[in-house]
Amino acid sequence: MLETSEPAMGECKFDNDEVRWQAVVGRDAGADGRFFYGVMTTGVFCRPSCKSRPALRKNVRFFEDADSALRAGLRPCKRCRPLESEPASRQSKIITDACRLIENCEELPDLDELARKAGMSKFHFHRLFKTATGVTPKAYAAARRAGRLRQGLEDGHAVTHAIYDAGYNASSRFYEESQRRLGMRASQYRDGGRDARIRFAVGQCALGSVLVAATDKGVCAIDFGDDPDELVRSLQDRFCRAELIGGDETFENLVASVVGYIDEPEGILDLPLDIRGTAFQEKVWSALREIPAGSTASYSDVAARIGMPQARRAVGAACRSNPVAVAIPCHRVVRSDGGLSGYRWGVDRKQKLLAREKEKAAAG
Secondary structure, three states, rough: OOOOOOOOOOOOOOHHHHHHHHHHHHHHHHHHHHHHHHEOOOOOOOOOOOOOOOOOHHHHHEOOHHHHHHHHOOOOOOOOOOOOOOOHHHHHHHHHHHHHHHHHHOOOOOOHHHHHEEEEEEOHHHHHHHHHHHOOOOHHHHHHHHHHHHHHOOOOOOHHHHHHOOOOOOOHHHHHHHHHHHHHHHHHHHHOOOOOOEEEEEEEEEEEEEEEEEOOEEEEEEEEOOOHHHHHHHHHHHOOEEEEEEHHHHHHHHHHHHHHHHHHOOOOOOOEOOOOHHHHHHHHOOOOOOOOOOOEHHHHHHHHOOOOOOOOOHHHHHHHOEEHHHHHHOOHOOOOOOOOOOOOOOOHHHHHHHHHHHHHHHOO
């Protein structure tokens, strides 16, 4: 499935015991994480770079991952601590190379092949990748493929060409995912929402004007602003060929529920949503909806919640990409020192939203 003949990640494959033994003798830190070795006479297993006294070759057995060594009845070395995380720099390189390989492949990479290129067992690689990115290799590849598809459609490519250029090896596989990933037919998305029917209405709330728009699948936009006409123009630019329909009485009730939530925030604004994002953005947005009204979390807190403690800045970018104000409460994310930082719809609005929520929570 992958075209490259040489490993894209790492300098050595460590695919036989002789190569592994030479790495142990040389205490090669570059082999750490690629395999582990156990000393059967002492019942201990180590990283290849372990500084312990060298063992005799006849007493050494190699393992693809720490789990295999544990199942063999060995205990982790107290000196090199093989159960602890990979060194950050090495882990970063492994995952960066894996992501680049996924992005450059014509077809979705196979987990076994990715792990082989990384020089790891597939179980260890899968765990490391998910810890670092917050998603599985398969989910990452699917999100990148969907992103290529959206870009191809936005560039005006024919739908069939865009499907295959994005890496779908059969149009049927694409249509299985298209409604979930695009929210509308591919041809509609390519042409700025052509033939899509989007209802919208603008209301007034304590924070100014608020526009709510929805497809037949759910709310696709909640925007704040000072000028109602500017909000509508922005929606028109985003879906320039969609049929924009002024809201009827039923839709006005939906807008009223959004306005009511802003004025009296409690719980979550539970609306059906029709929004699109990368796998990472969707993971962040889901975490934001778990922050209760009246509470806040730092960008670092959110990064930790999704299993990516180093992704603080990426969390901030996902917050800025949020298309539905208050339904996904990105205003509840603040700096570690409690400062408000930025907000897509203005820091003043963020401050007022938080103040209202805290007041409501204290009263309730």
